[in-house]
Amino acid sequence: MTVRRSAAALATTAVLLGVAAPVAVAPVAVAAPSPSPSADLPAGLYGTTDPTYDGVWRQSLAFLAQKIEYVTPSTQAVDWLVGQQCDSGAFTSYRDASKPCDASTVMDTNATAIAVQALVEINQRREDANNGADWLKSVQNEDGGWGYNPGSPSDANSTSIVIGALARTGVPVNELTTANGSTPYTALQSLAIACGEKDGGAFAYQPGKKGELTANMDATAASVLGLMGKGIASGTSNAVKDPSCTKGDDLSPEQSAQNGASFLADTLKKQPYLEQAPMPGAEDSAPQPDYGNTSDAVVALAASGHADKAKASVAWLQKNGTGWAKQGGPAATAQLILAAHATGADARSFGGVDLVKQLNSMGPSPAATALPSPTPTGPQPSSGTDSDDGGLSLGWLIGIGLLAGTGIGFLLSMRGKKKQP
Numbered sequence: 001m002t003v004r005r006s007a008a009a010l011a012t013t014a015v016l017l018g019v020a021a022p023v024a025v026a027p028v029a030v031a032a033p034s035p036s037p038s039a040d041l042p043a044g045l046y047g048t049t050d051p052t053y054d055g056v057w058r059q060s061l062a063f064l065a066q067k068i069e070y071v072t073p074s075t076q077a078v079d080w081l082v083g084q085q086c087d088s089g090a091f092t093s094y095r096d097a098s099k100p101c102d103a104s105t106v107m108d109t110n111a112t113a114i115a116v117q118a119l120v121e122i123n124q125r126r127e128d129a130n131n132g133a134d135w136l137k138s139v140q141n142e143d144g145g146w147g148y149n150p151g152s153p154s155d156a157n158s159t160s161i162v163i164g165a166l167a168r169t170g171v172p173v174n175e176l177t178t179a180n181g182s183t184p185y186t187a188l189q190s191l192a193i194a195c196g197e198k199d200g201g202a203f204a205y206q207p208g209k210k211g212e213l214t215a216n217m218d219a220t221a222a223s224v225l226g227l228m229g230k231g232i233a234s235g236t237s238n239a240v241k242d243p244s245c246t247k248g249d250d251l252s253p254e255q256s257a258q259n260g261a262s263f264l265a266d267t268l269k270k271q272p273y274l275e276q277a278p279m280p281g282a283e284d285s286a287p288q289p290d291y292g293n294t295s296d297a298v299v300a301l302a303a304s305g306h307a308d309k310a311k312a313s314v315a316w317l318q319k320n321g322t323g324w325a326k327q328g329g330p331a332a333t334a335q336l337i338l339a340a341h342a343t344g345a346d347a348r349s350f351g352g353v354d355l356v357k358q359l360n361s362m363g364p365s366p367a368a369t370a371l372p373s374p375t376p377t378g379p380q381p382s383s384g385t386d387s388d389d390g391g392l393s394l395g396w397l398i399g400i401g402l403l404a405g406t407g408i409g410f411l412l413s414m415r416g417k418k419k420q421p
Contacts, residue, residue, distance in 0.1 A: 044080030046330040046363035055094030056084050056111040058331040060118035064233040065334035067121045068341045069356045070370040077364045082125050089135030091115045109146045109158050113165035117231045120168045133169040136162050142178050145187030155206045156191045156219035160226025167229045185253040188223050192256050195245035201263035217274050217293050220260045224300040227257035234303035264297045265309040272316040291324040295335040302342035314343050318351035330362045
């Protein structure tokens with residue numbers, strides 16, 4: 001698996017191969033025709049497509065994008081997400097919450113990790129987030145990383161998103177050492193292509209059958225964030241010198257992250273968007289623009305201090321990506337919002353589209369909204385930065401104060417009641 005796939009494509013692949021379909025980070029339904037809205041979809045869920053493969057993912061990604069745009073999701077939406085959690089602390093991609101989890105329930109590290117990040121960022125149900133983090137720690141592989149499902153071989157995307165979740169719950173990731181001395185960071189670094197080689201600086205999703213490493217754009221963007229200990233909703237870091245690829249056998253996680261950023265910057269310098277291979281059976285055999293991975297690369301570059309290297313890609317997304325986001329639903333729309341936030345672009349007027357309004361319309365009406373203060377010219381606060389306000393950014397607090405000053409009050413649930421059985 002080297003790129004994001006639609007939920008329908010994943011289902012088709014699983015049927016054809018007779019195996020569970022692997023996912024690089026998570027699926028985003030964009031390529032296949034979307035079914036009509038169904039009355040059978042659970043209340044509180046974002047989106048109208050089949051949630052089998054991406055229900056928890058798209059819900060959580062929506063929360064992350066809303067949080068950075070001063071939107072508080074509804075209690076109904078939060079309750080739906082928490083209701084997907086098993087007693088062990090794990091989440092599945094999607095399940096019938098009326099039935100308890102059992103031995104047949106397929107636990108999902110990616111869904112668990114992004115749900116943990118979402119609950120931490122919206123500052124609700126922290127106990128449930130901590131339980132999810134504890135479960136993630138319990139299923140760490142001996143090489144220090146994580147696979148998509150517990151016990152499956154480690155991959156760059158799963159390891160990276162788990163790192164982000166653990167970091168956001170206050171877990172010292174570099175201290176999660178296995179019996180053989182491996183950490184999550186060393187697991188990621190083992191998938192890095194050495195500088196000086198073809199595609200040097202890039203990361204592979206997993207090693208090939210002979211141990212060979214093949215550059216993967218999605219894995220590279222994810223690994224940059226993971227090696228920096230950051231979550232998906234990351235802002236712009238302080239500017240550093242132009243990215244370069246550092247050679248050596250004893251690199252720090254930060255150096256390996258900068259190597260990945262260098263590869264992404266060089267790739268996007270050639271053209272402002274990434275490409276993906278056509279789906280099997282497609283009439284057009286030419287590579288297609290990959291809006292999702294381009295958005296992820298923008299976030300990775302900004303988070304590693306190179307937002308200037310992503311400007312052309314942001315402009316390209318503004319011109320070409322809004323239609324993809326609307327068709328793709330909440331996850332795709334959220335990805336564009338995260339890319340806009342990371343680079344200081346206006347998500348409420350992104351290519352002429354109010355992405356925040358679009359996302360809000362794809363789920364239950366938010367509990368509260370506030371307009372952000374003007375975008376600062378310097379580095380923006382990142383959701384990967386802890387603060388003393390219990391998880392609320394300074395901009396959010398200012399927005400709340402402005403609303404209170406106009407006589408509009410609303411309740412922020414700082415910590416919800418413990419999940420009901």
